[in-house]
Structures are given as C-alpha cells and as structure tokens.
Amino acid sequence: MDEHVHAWLEAYHDGELHGRRLQQVESHLASCKECRSELEALQNLSALLQESPSPAHLMPPDRFVAQVGLRLPRRQEEANRRGSLNISWRAIPFGLFGMWAFIQALFIVIDLILLGLTFGLGDLLSQGALISLNRNELLLWSIGLNIGLSMVIGLLYLSWLVSWWVGRQHTQNET
Amino acid sequence: MLSPTATIEETELDLITQAQQGDRQAFGELVRHHREGVVTVVYRLCGDANMAEDAAQEAFIRAWQHLPGYQPRSPFRNWLYRIATNVALDVLRGEKQTVDVDALPLAASGPSPEAAVENMERAEYVRQTVLALPPASRAVLVLREYEELSYQEIADTLDIPIGTVMSRLSYARKLMLEALASHVEV
Numbered sequence: 001m002d003e004h005v006h007a008w009l010e011a012y013h014d015g016e017l018h019g020r021r022l023q024q025v026e027s028h029l030a031s032c033k034e035c036r037s038e039l040e041a042l043q044n045l046s047a048l049l050q051e052s053p054s055p056a057h058l059m060p061p062d063r064f065v066a067q068v069g070l071r072l073p074r075r076q077e078e079a080n081r082r083g084s085l086n087i088s089w090r091a092i093p094f095g096l097f098g099m100w101a102f103i104q105a106l107f108i109v110i111d112l113i114l115l116g117l118t119f120g121l122g123d124l125l126s127q128g129a130l131i132s133l134n135r136n137e138l139l140l141w142s143i144g145l146n147i148g149l150s151m152v153i154g155l156l157y158l159s160w161l162v163s164w165w166v167g168r169q170h171t172q173n174e175t
Numbered sequence: 176m177l178s179p180t181a182t183i184e185e186t187e188l189d190l191i192t193q194a195q196q197g198d199r200q201a202f203g204e205l206v207r208h209h210r211e212g213v214v215t216v217v218y219r220l221c222g223d224a225n226m227a228e229d230a231a232q233e234a235f236i237r238a239w240q241h242l243p244g245y246q247p248r249s250p251f252r253n254w255l256y257r258i259a260t261n262v263a264l265d266v267l268r269g270e271k272q273t274v275d276v277d278a279l280p281l282a283a284s285g286p287s288p289e290a291a292v293e294n295m296e297r298a299e300y301v302r303q304t305v306l307a308l309p310p311a312s313r314a315v316l317v318l319r320e321y322e323e324l325s326y327q328e329i330a331d332t333l334d335i336p337i338g339t340v341m342s343r344l345s346y347a348r349k350l351m352l353e354a355l356a357s358h359v360e361v
C-alpha cells in the first residue's frame with residue numbers, strides 16, 4: 001500500500017487539490033481506512049460547525065441600513081471640513097509672505113517716484129499737489145510705514161508659529 | 176423577482192460605482208445586500224449579537240471611507256469581509272478574551288433526555304468552542320467553514336501568506352477536534 005495522505009487531507013476536504021495530487025489522494029482514500037476515517041472526522045467537524053446558531057434577535061434590516069446611513073455623512077463631512085480647515089491653516093504663512101512681498105513692492109514703487117521727484121522730475125509736476133509737501137518727510141514716512149507693517153506681519157507669523165507648535169505638541173500627546 | 180447572477184453582479188458593480196462617487200443611497204443598497212453576511216462573520220468571530228451589529232456598522236463605515244480605493248478585481252463580498260474581520264479582531268483585541276476556556280459549558284458531556292435540548296446544547300457548545308480558539312486561528316476557521324472562502328481568498332482577506340492560512344486552519348481544527356472528540360469520532 002502507498003503512503004498515507006494525512007498532510008493533504010485538509011486541502012482535499014477544502015477543495016484545494018487539483019490534478020495529479022487530487023488523483024493520488026482519491027486513490028489512496030479508496031484503499032486506506034485510516035485516512036478515510038480522518039477525512040470523516042473533518043467532514044463531521046464541518047457539519048457540526050454548521051449546526052452552531054446564527055445570531056438571533058438582530059435588528060430589522062431597514063433599521064440597520066438607516067443607522068449606518070446616519071453615521072456615514074456626519075463622519076465624512078467632518079473629515080472634509082477638518083481637511084479644508086487644515087489646508088487654509090497651513091496656507092497662512094504663504095499668505096503672510098505674499099502680503100509682505102506686496103507691501104515691499106508697493107514701497108519700492110513709491111520710493112522710486114519720490115526719488116524721481118527729488119531729481120527734477122518734480123518740476124514737470126510743479127503744479128501738482130505733491131509739491132506742497134516736503135519730500136524728505138514723505139520718504140521718512142514711507143520708510144517708517146514699511147518697517148511698521150513688516151513688524152505687524154512678523155508678529156502675525158510668530159503667533160502662527162506658536163499656535164502651530166502648541167497644536168503639534170497636543171497631537172503628539174494624543175498619539 | 177429573479178434575475179440571473181450576471182445581472183445581480185452588474186447591478187452591484189453599478190451600485191459600487193455610484194457609491195464610489197458619493198451616492199449614499201447606492202451605498203445603502205450595498206449595505207442592505209451584505210448586512211447579514213457581514214454581521215454573521217463578525218458574530219462568528221466575537222460571539223455577541225449586539226457587538227456584532229455594532230462592529231458590522233463600523234465595518235460598513237470604514238468600507239464607505241475606503242470605497243474610492245476599492246478595485247473590482249476582487250469580489251466586493253470578500254473586500255467587505257476583510258474589513259469586517261479586521262474590525263472584529265480590533266474589537267476582540269480591545270475587549271481581550273471574552274470566553275474563559277475553563278468555563279466552557281459542561282452541558283454536552285452529560286446525556287440529555289431530550290434530543291432537541293441536546294442538539295441545542297451541542298450547537299451552543301460548538302459555538303463556545305469556536306470562541307475559545309485564539310482569534311488568529313478562529314478568523315481563518317470562520318472564513319473557511321462558514322464563508323467558504325478559498326485559501327487564497329483567506330490569505331488576501333487577512334493579509335497573511337497562504338502557508339499561514341493552512342497552518343492556522345490546521346491548528347484550529349486540531350483544537351476543535353480535541354474539544355469535540357465525543358461528537359466527531361467515527
């Protein structure tokens with residue numbers, strides 16, 4: 001008699017054997033009582049497991065579907081909202097930098113105009129309103145305003161940095 | 176109304192596509208189709224009907240969140256079972272072992288006068304024995320014996336090698352056969 005097929009019985013029982021191996025196991029089973037009874041034990045176990053009760057007293061299908069539906073949109077929207085909030089929060093430094101760059105460009109233009117006025121261009125505009133103002137005073141004003149606005153933007157960026165750092169510490173503590 | 180399998184699958188694919196685009200009603204239909212299967216899988220794994228329904232709902236919510244990434248290459252049912260099994264295993268990890276092996280019912284050992292009662296007790300004993308298995312082996316046994324997934328499908332569902340599927344299944348059956356020796360021996 002050929003070798004026992006213990007090692008292949010489960011795969012055979014589960015329908016996972018094919019081709020030559022399947023034939024080999026089948027022909028062995030036909031002649032070996034020991035392997036046959038082992039296979040029967042597996043079959044009995046499967047039958048016994050099927051007797052085990054399904055869950056009783058389940059909620060009606062409609063209620064189940066409704067409950068899932070209720071839990072769905074809320075979480076989804078929450079995640080979306082959190083996502084978009086996150087994006088705009090992260091965009092703040094870029095916005096501040098953009099603001100600062102815009103102010104710098106504006107003051108460069110203003111200073112150039114004032115410089116032009118100082119070097120004679122002003123004669124062409126002698127009838128204009130600017131002529132009545134002291135040009136040096138104007139230049140000082142523009143520099144002062146520039147420094148002031150840059151400081152405000154710097155402060156805003158610093159406070160963003162602080163709250164970002166605090167937020168990070170917070171999430172690190174949570175995880 | 177009876178429709179051929181092909182049509183059912185087509186309809187399901189349509190529903191999946193719609194749900195992937197955010198159609199909640201289509202997803203509701205998918206939930207309705209698969210509710211019983213998913214609840215049963217979770218119930219077999221955790222042994223508590225209330226917990227099973229709650230975990231099944233959680234599984235459907237996770238499914239909704241991951242639906243855009245679902246590829247119809249693998250059957251939707253298996254994909255759902257994969258999520259449900261993982262939710263159930265998470266729940267079990269959180270709860271720790273709910274079943275005490277020493278407290279397994281003794282009912283089946285004493286012969287009962289009424290066959291019906293005995294059958295019920297035996298079924299309950301079988302259920303408790305399944306629940307007493309280590310969760311990793313229990314998951315493989317449940318997917319094979321109750322959901323009739325192939326070794327490859329189980330491997331995909333649990334994200335483990337096929338060899339591990341076979342060894343865990345073998346281990347689970349060995350323990351089951353030992354525990355149920357009096358009912359199974361021939």
Ligand SMILES: [Zn+2]
Pocket residue numbers: 003004005006028032033034035036
């Ligand atoms: Zn043999």
